[in-house]
Structures are given as C-alpha cells and as structure tokens.
Amino acid sequence: MKAMLPPGKTIGILGGGQLGRMMALAAKAMGFRIAVMEPKSDSPTGQVADEEVVATYDDRDGALQLAETCDVLTYEFENIDADTASFLEEKLYLPQGSKLLFTTQHRLREKQAIEGADVPVAPYRGVKTETDLTNALQELKCPAVLKTCQGGYDGKGQVVIKNEHEASEAFSVLGGGDRELVLESWIPFEKEISVIVTRSTTGEITTFPVGENVHQHNILHQTIVPARISSQTKDKAERIARRLAEKLELIGTLAVEMFVINEGTIYVNELAPRPHNSGHYTIEACETSQFAQHIRAVCGWPLGETALLKPVVMTNILGQHLSPVYENLKDLAKQGHVHLYGKEEAKHGRKMGHWTVLGESVEDALDRTENIWKTVSNAEQDN
Structure with missing residues (x-):
C-alpha cells in the first residue's frame, strides 16, 4: 500500500471508452490530471484527458509512454491485454494488479475463482471439442447456453442451445476447436x-445499493434502484459481493452480476473488475458515485458514503435512440439527467449515453421514465 495520492498527480487510464470518461471527470473534480491510452484519438476519455497516448492495448512502447506520464494506473474495461497490464505493473503503480484482470478475462477461470470463494454459480462445463459439448449437454441438459471463454459482451459470443440437434452449429458459430468455450445451464431466474x-x-x-437489471435483446436497458427484492435477498447479495472482494483481493471496483432464482438462492453470473453500466445511477442518486469511489480506492483515499439519496431508474441510450433523444431532449432533460458519451458513430445497439430519472419512489421514477421513453421507443420503431 502507498500513501494517499495527492491532487495534482496524474492518473493513467487504460482504455478510452465511456467508463474511462466518467472516471476521468470524477478524478478531475478531485483535482487530478488524466492520461489515457487508446487505439484511436479523440476517444470519449481522450476528449476530457490531459494526455492521449494513441496505441493498441498490447503496444509496449505506448504502454511505456503512458507510464512516463502518470503516477498511478487503472483500467476501464477488462479486455485490456493482461500481458500488457502485467508489464505495466512492473513499471508503474497499478493498485488493481493484473491478476484479477487475467481471471475475469476468461469465463472458465472466472467461474472457478468464484467457486473458490465458496460462492455458487450456475452449473457449467468447459468445452474444447464437439465431443466435450455432447457430453456436457448430456449432463446439463437442454436448454443451455454455449459461450466463448474470452471476448463477447452485450449478448455477443454466446448461443442458446434449445435441443441437442443445435449443438454442432452452435459449436461452429462460436469458433469451437480454435477457441475455448464453456457450456452453462439455462437458469430460469426471477430477476437479475x-x-x-x-x-x-x-x-x-463499501457496496452500493443493489440494482435490478432489465435487458432487451441481451443489452442492459434499465437499472432500477432499489431493486424490488426482499431485504433478505438484498443482504445476501451484498454479503456475496463483499466476500468476493475479499477473496479475490480486489483493489478498486467490482461489479457482481447475479441471478435471483428464488428467495434463498442466488447464482453469480459474471464479474467486471471496474465501474459498470448498472452503476451509472450512482452519479446522481448516491452520496458518492461509483466513479469517484473507484478513484478514491486506487488513490488510497477514504471511501465515500454510498447511501441512496432517492429511488432511481437509469435507461441506456443506444445508437438507434440517438435521433429521437435529440428530438425529445427538452422533455428528457426536464425529467432527468442526460449523459452522452461523445462517441463518433451511432451504431445500432451501441451504448451512446444514458438517462437517469430520480423519483419519490421506484414506481414514481418508473412512471416518469416510461411516460417519456415511450416517445423515444415509438420514434425508433418508425425509423
């Protein structure tokens, strides 16, 4: 452990997406300077950074250039090259380390680490060959979900197998034989x-209030806080997150996604060792945002309070929503807080921003959200 990093020092961020952008904005409010390494210039983080290093994530020269400009290093998403992170760990202060990054980059390693912390996950089997897949399906039964061990997000890199006749095609579609796969049991969960x-x-x-996540087309649509679950389930979810933080020797922020099966059963689905889409609500709705908390953690500052100020609904703004969002910006801004990430191209399904609405109750926040969002959704369908 090092002493508290004082304001005026430079925080380096590996990755230039929206998470890095919001991390940088929180750090700047605390008096820090920001350097970012990203393959393209003018990235969302680069737009608000003091220094940009334009280099791929496995570029050692770029990594060394970043190391020369900053006093502490963090990362904004887990697909940063783990070897580069390990290399930088030798050259620079990387409080998060590369170990957890290496673990969470690979679904099979991640599941084994979760089980090693005595936390339950859905039944799974590693798959290297079609024979492995056939045997795994006989054990886990259909339906099941076949996933790539590395890469993939927002529903990418996975195929639902509804019956055994679909297994061979799923194996081929995901590049089986050339890459490791994992088969997971289909979990009929009540809530995520x-x-x-x-x-x-x-x-x-510290933990932030439990969020309830609603997905559309395998992409997070809304996070509702507080989650509409029992106090017993809430307490259990928070205990699981704390246990994982301790067992995995976390430094920084970890998002723990879970399936609620019933009142007494929770499975951990995935981990993300950085701020997370489902925590964006904390910017307006909590005493401390997830981004400011992450900066505090890696800089050795005392952690802030995480109490929920008001019930809240966070809605993602995707590429197809952008035009109707602009058309309805006045109403959106009147009812809530609009965040846009400064991305160059608005692609279908790409996260371009988010919209946060606070209310006197969850029902109030949901009603106020849906009254306006239905206009955005209708305009999207008309286009």
Missing part, C-alpha cells in the same frame, strides 16, 4: 441484480 463493490488500498470495503 447487480452489486457494485469497492475495496481500497487500505482494505476498506
């Missing part, structure tokens, strides 16, 4: 929830 947990260089741990 997530907990953002932060652990600092001093070992201090």
Whole structure:
C-alpha cells in the first residue's frame, strides 16, 4: 500500500471508452490530471484527458509512454491485454494488479475463482471439442447456453442451445476447436441484480445499493434502484459481493452480476473488475458515485458514503435512440439527467449515453421514465 495520492498527480487510464470518461471527470473534480491510452484519438476519455497516448492495448512502447506520464494506473474495461497490464505493473503503480484482470478475462477461470470463494454459480462445463459439448449437454441438459471463454459482451459470443440437434452449429458459430468455450445451464431466474463493490488500498470495503437489471435483446436497458427484492435477498447479495472482494483481493471496483432464482438462492453470473453500466445511477442518486469511489480506492483515499439519496431508474441510450433523444431532449432533460458519451458513430445497439430519472419512489421514477421513453421507443420503431 502507498500513501494517499495527492491532487495534482496524474492518473493513467487504460482504455478510452465511456467508463474511462466518467472516471476521468470524477478524478478531475478531485483535482487530478488524466492520461489515457487508446487505439484511436479523440476517444470519449481522450476528449476530457490531459494526455492521449494513441496505441493498441498490447503496444509496449505506448504502454511505456503512458507510464512516463502518470503516477498511478487503472483500467476501464477488462479486455485490456493482461500481458500488457502485467508489464505495466512492473513499471508503474497499478493498485488493481493484473491478476484479477487475467481471471475475469476468461469465463472458465472466472467461474472457478468464484467457486473458490465458496460462492455458487450456475452449473457449467468447459468445452474444447464437439465431443466435450455432447457430453456436457448430456449432463446439463437442454436448454443451455454455449459461450466463448474470452471476448463477447452485450449478448455477443454466446448461443442458446434449445435441443441437442443445435449443438454442432452452435459449436461452429462460436469458433469451437480454435477457441475455448464453456457450456452453462439455462437458469430460469426471477430477476437479475447487480452489486457494485469497492475495496481500497487500505482494505476498506463499501457496496452500493443493489440494482435490478432489465435487458432487451441481451443489452442492459434499465437499472432500477432499489431493486424490488426482499431485504433478505438484498443482504445476501451484498454479503456475496463483499466476500468476493475479499477473496479475490480486489483493489478498486467490482461489479457482481447475479441471478435471483428464488428467495434463498442466488447464482453469480459474471464479474467486471471496474465501474459498470448498472452503476451509472450512482452519479446522481448516491452520496458518492461509483466513479469517484473507484478513484478514491486506487488513490488510497477514504471511501465515500454510498447511501441512496432517492429511488432511481437509469435507461441506456443506444445508437438507434440517438435521433429521437435529440428530438425529445427538452422533455428528457426536464425529467432527468442526460449523459452522452461523445462517441463518433451511432451504431445500432451501441451504448451512446444514458438517462437517469430520480423519483419519490421506484414506481414514481418508473412512471416518469416510461411516460417519456415511450416517445423515444415509438420514434425508433418508425425509423
């Protein structure tokens, strides 16, 4: 552990997406300078950074250039090259380390690490060959979900197998034989929830209020907070997140996505070792945002309070929503907080921003959200 990093120092961020952007904005409010390494210039993070290093994530020269400009290093998404992170760990202060990054980049390693912390996951089997897949389906039964072990997000890199006749095609579509796969049991969950947990260089741990996540087409659509679950389920979810933070020796922020099967059963689905889409609501709705908390954690500052100020609904703005969002900007801005990420191209399904609405109750926040969002959705369907 190092002493508190004082304002005026430079925080390096590996990755230039929207998470890095919001991380950088939180850091700047605390008096820090920002350097970013990203393959393209004028990235969302680069737009608000003091220094841009334009280099691929496995570029050692670029990594060394970044190391020369900053006093502490963090990353904004887990697909950063783990070897580069390990290399930088030797050259620079990387409080998060490369170990958890290496673990969470690979679904099979991640599941084994979760089980190693005595936390349950859905039944799964590793798959390298079609024979492996056939045997795994006999054990886990259909339906099941076949996923790539590396890469893939927002529903990409996975195929639902409804019957055994679909297995061979799914194996081929995901590049089986050339890449490792994992088969997971299909879980008929009641709700999907997530907990953002932060652990600092001093070992201090906080959790943010449990979010209830609603997906559309395998992409997060809304996060509703507080989650509409029992207090027992909420407490259990928070305990699981804290346990993982301790067992995995987390430094920084970890998003723990979970399936609620019933009142007494929760499975952890995925981990993300950085701020997370389902935690964006914290910017307006909590005493401390997930981004400011992450900066506090890696810089050795005391962690902030995480209490929920008001019930909240966060809605993602995707590429297909952007035009109707602009057309209805006055109403959206009147009812809530519009965040746009400065991305160059608005692609269908690409996260371009988010919209946060606070209310006196969850029902109030949902009603106020849906009254306006239905206009955006209708305009999207007309286009």
